[in-house]
Amino acid sequence: MTRLRWWCLSPAGLLLGLLFLVPLGIVARYSFLTRGPYGGVELPYSLENYKLLADPLYLAIFVRSIGYAGLATALCVAAGFPLALFIARSGRRRSLYLALVVVPFWTSFLVRTYAWMFLLRDTGLINTALLRMGLIGEPLQLLYTPFAVILGLVYGFLPFMILPIYATLERLDPALVEAAADLGARPMDTLFRVIVPLASPGILAGSLLVFISCLGSYLTPDLLGGGKTIMIGNLVQNQFTAARDWPFGAALSLVLMATILLLLLPLLRRKEGLL
Amino acid sequence: MTRRTVFLMGVAGLAGCYRPGGQRLNVFNWPEYVAPDTIPNFEREFGVRVRYGTYESLEEMLARVMTGNSGWDVAFPANYFIGPMRHLDLLAPLDHRRIPNLKNLDAPYQRPHWDPELQTCVPYMWGATGIVYQASLRPEPVAWADLWEARFRNRLTMLDDPAEVIDAALLKLGYPMNSEDPRQLAAAKREAEAQKPLLRAYVSEIVRDQLVAGELLASQLWRTTAMRAMEAAPDRLRFVYPKEGFPIYADNLVILRESKRQELAHAFINYIMRPAVAAKISETKLEATCNAAARAVSREDIRNHPILYPEEATMARAQWFEPLSGTGQRLRDRIWTEIKSS
Numbered sequence: 001m002t003r004l005r006w007w008c009l010s011p012a013g014l015l016l017g018l019l020f021l022v023p024l025g026i027v028a029r030y031s032f033l034t035r036g037p038y039g040g041v042e043l044p045y046s047l048e049n050y051k052l053l054a055d056p057l058y059l060a061i062f063v064r065s066i067g068y069a070g071l072a073t074a075l076c077v078a079a080g081f082p083l084a085l086f087i088a089r090s091g092r093r094r095s096l097y098l099a100l101v102v103v104p105f106w107t108s109f110l111v112r113t114y115a116w117m118f119l120l121r122d123t124g125l126i127n128t129a130l131l132r133m134g135l136i137g138e139p140l141q142l143l144y145t146p147f148a149v150i151l152g153l154v155y156g157f158l159p160f161m162i163l164p165i166y167a168t169l170e171r172l173d174p175a176l177v178e179a180a181a182d183l184g185a186r187p188m189d190t191l192f193r194v195i196v197p198l199a200s201p202g203i204l205a206g207s208l209l210v211f212i213s214c215l216g217s218y219l220t221p222d223l224l225g226g227g228k229t230i231m232i233g234n235l236v237q238n239q240f241t242a243a244r245d246w247p248f249g250a251a252l253s254l255v256l257m258a259t260i261l262l263l264l265l266p267l268l269r270r271k272e273g274l275l
Numbered sequence: 276m277t278r279r280t281v282f283l284m285g286v287a288g289l290a291g292c293y294r295p296g297g298q299r300l301n302v303f304n305w306p307e308y309v310a311p312d313t314i315p316n317f318e319r320e321f322g323v324r325v326r327y328g329t330y331e332s333l334e335e336m337l338a339r340v341m342t343g344n345s346g347w348d349v350a351f352p353a354n355y356f357i358g359p360m361r362h363l364d365l366l367a368p369l370d371h372r373r374i375p376n377l378k379n380l381d382a383p384y385q386r387p388h389w390d391p392e393l394q395t396c397v398p399y400m401w402g403a404t405g406i407v408y409q410a411s412l413r414p415e416p417v418a419w420a421d422l423w424e425a426r427f428r429n430r431l432t433m434l435d436d437p438a439e440v441i442d443a444a445l446l447k448l449g450y451p452m453n454s455e456d457p458r459q460l461a462a463a464k465r466e467a468e469a470q471k472p473l474l475r476a477y478v479s480e481i482v483r484d485q486l487v488a489g490e491l492l493a494s495q496l497w498r499t500t501a502m503r504a505m506e507a508a509p510d511r512l513r514f515v516y517p518k519e520g521f522p523i524y525a526d527n528l529v530i531l532r533e534s535k536r537q538e539l540a541h542a543f544i545n546y547i548m549r550p551a552v553a554a555k556i557s558e559t560k561l562e563a564t565c566n567a568a569a570r571a572v573s574r575e576d577i578r579n580h581p582i583l584y585p586e587e588a589t590m591a592r593a594q595w596f597e598p599l600s601g602t603g604q605r606l607r608d609r610i611w612t613e614i615k616s617s
Contacts, residue, residue, distance in 0.1 A: 226476025
């Protein structure tokens with residue numbers, strides 16, 4: 001039985017080992033090297049790239065990105081939890097609704113982001129409709145705003161919130177809810193004092209998935225934000241493209257990972273069993 | 276239909292993709308940077324297969340071929356990448372006897388400054404950056420400096436490209452493009468930061484539709500994208516080469532040193548250099564060819580297009596993009612990050 005258990009580990013272990021740990025090791029090594037004149041890396045080893053990071057300019061970008069990711073995560077909880085609850089209580093329709101949540105994944109994220117650009121443009125669907133209805137006199141600027149970035153992030157990662165919450169709610173024993181009602185709890189009390197605490201592992205897991213994905217995203221800020229703000233993802237991308245500074249890009253990505261870990265450590269600690 | 280039949284059909288489909296016989300030439304290029312029939316015709320005539328792979332940026336191309344065993348034979352680097360690629364010893368020497376069509380090159384491209392003897396590259400097409408604007412604008416913009424005017428507020432875009440934005444600001448200030456001088460770059464940064472509140476976005480090719488729809492008044496744009504926008508809205512959009520000067524670049528055909536198909540690669544370059552082939556590419560991409568014989572057989576409206584082939588007085592203001600040093604690059608990236616964070 002023990003042997004079987006170890007065999008179960010091997011496919012994922014191999015994948016993670018080869019396709020995650022090895023590249024991560026390469027990134028770690030690059031981050032201590034010197035930039036080559038035309039990209040690439042050269043000797044000698046140095047701490048130069050990490051020293052660059054102490055700059056308030058880069059610190060501000062980290063803070064801004066964390067703010068964006070945090071806001072998007074909060075909105076995902078606000079939109080995702082009620083929806084997950086609705087689906088969990090939909091009886092036989094459950095699988096249909098779940099399928100609908102997953103349907104957007106059938107097309108690429110890039111295509112869906114372009115679709116948002118068409119919706120949000122001055123001559124896009126939303127502005128055209130509002131103009132026709134006479135609600136506004138001239139187009140609202142929706143595209144290329146922080147609003148559009150947050151919208152794109154929430155839209156893109158909402159399913160990652162819904163699915164884990166749904167998983168916990170589905171397993172929630174209906175008898176507990178009935179018991180709360182029998183003991184005189186009003187519906188809101190039942191929701192916040194019984195259902196939400198029981199669903200908290202799902203909320204936490206969903207939040208982690210959404211927060212981390214948002215923090216690393218660079219497509220959405222570029223396409224929907226119009227490149228007017230820079231997030232960590234864009235900064236890293238620039239280092240590997242236009243700036244041709246791989247070591248600095250590598251250092252940035254490692255510090256990003258470390259930041260995420262530091263931010264989440266207390267959260268994971270509190271939830272026994274996760275760490 | 277059982278699952279197994281579906282699987283077997285898939286296998287059969289894969290087998291159908293395999294075409295026996297002949298060599299395979301690996302061409303690494305921008306997406307759709309040839310005419311639709313360029314590659315199929317070459318395959319048919321030479322009895323070979325071509326794998327046409329694409330990159331999204333020149334940096335990506337360089338990163339991929341830098342290893343020296345990327346599997347690509349032919350690539351299309353810009354003029355400012357030729358020096359670095361030669362320095363890294365990535366380019367194979369060209370055998371001019373195998374490329375008789377070199378004679379078709381336009382005179383200036385017979386001896387380009389990035390490789391005067393054409394030892395490793397053959398100029399392909401050249402492009403430029405300028406301003407696209409709504410024809411109804413009065414006064415019409417003629418200079419980069421005009422893009423700092425308040426009348427464009429919120430209906431103006433610049434390219435999402437550090438070199439383009441910083442160089443436009445340098446040109447506005449009367450400094451040379453490609454500058455690595457910290458003082459000049461600091462001044463350019465202040466200009467760009469002053470302009471940023473007027474901008475709707477830093478955005479590249481996808482801005483085309485918004486120009487066509489009239490959502491924007493003016494955009495800094497590459498000529499080839501501008502040409503497409505003007506094709507869609509011929510009377511409403513115009514293009515101008517700013518009076519302070521403007522950037523130009525040329526893409527080049529090169530053979531990678533690692534290529535084991537040097538002969539076929541030479542044949543490919545010679546094929547691309549044929550007047551009819553190069554003309555078709557130029558007509559499809561709405562871009563200026565470096566091939567004089569091709570231009571001569573191009574469609575009339577392309578051959579003498581005033582924007583594709585501007586007069587000499589305009590070309591006198593053009594400045595080539597040049598490779599930057601490591602320090603210059605790092606300084607410019609820092610400035611770009613500051614502009615974006617401002």
